[in-house]
Amino acid sequence: MPIRPLTLAALLACALPVFAHDYKVGDLQIDHPWSRELPPNAPAGAAYFTLHNGAAQADRLLGASTPRAEHSELHNHVHRDGLMKMEEVPSVEVPAQGEVRFQPGGLHVMLFGLKQPLKAGEHFPLTLEFEKAGKVEVQVQVESAEARVPTGHGEHEGHAGGHGHGQH
Numbered sequence: 001m002p003i004r005p006l007t008l009a010a011l012l013a014c015a016l017p018v019f020a021h022d023y024k025v026g027d028l029q030i031d032h033p034w035s036r037e038l039p040p041n042a043p044a045g046a047a048y049f050t051l052h053n054g055a056a057q058a059d060r061l062l063g064a065s066t067p068r069a070e071h072s073e074l075h076n077h078v079h080r081d082g083l084m085k086m087e088e089v090p091s092v093e094v095p096a097q098g099e100v101r102f103q104p105g106g107l108h109v110m111l112f113g114l115k116q117p118l119k120a121g122e123h124f125p126l127t128l129e130f131e132k133a134g135k136v137e138v139q140v141q142v143e144s145a146e147a148r149v150p151t152g153h154g155e156h157e158g159h160a161g162g163h164g165h166g167q168h
Ligand SMILES: [Cu+2]
Pocket: 046, 075, 076, 086, 087, 108, 109, 110, 159
């Protein structure tokens, strides 16, 4: 029996490496999901990526979840009273023909109650849920603390008290 095109496509899909650099769901592209290596006792981590929306209509990221953490929230850093603090946001708009960057010091997916330490070189699954495009599972690559230079102040410093980087 000849191999049908669909079967062949399925075989090829399975042959791809587990970690791919970017992902697609509907008109959305999710570029390079990554997280920073943390000490073994770190209570919470964060995941970052860039969302591109090729559609003529905006979409919204509604939430994220991973089996790696007790629960996940969408967070942003806000400046208030001269301090930088983290705040939960209910959803994040991805503009039509636009992009949104999740990065240190800005938007991130907060991962509370890590079940295993985040070690450089490994990856873990993260499911993102969009209002229009639906759900997609991506693999988050854990990178060493030196791998990336933060693009501003606001290294992720844990959650308790939301301490900021005030000027003294
Ligand atoms: Cu946070």
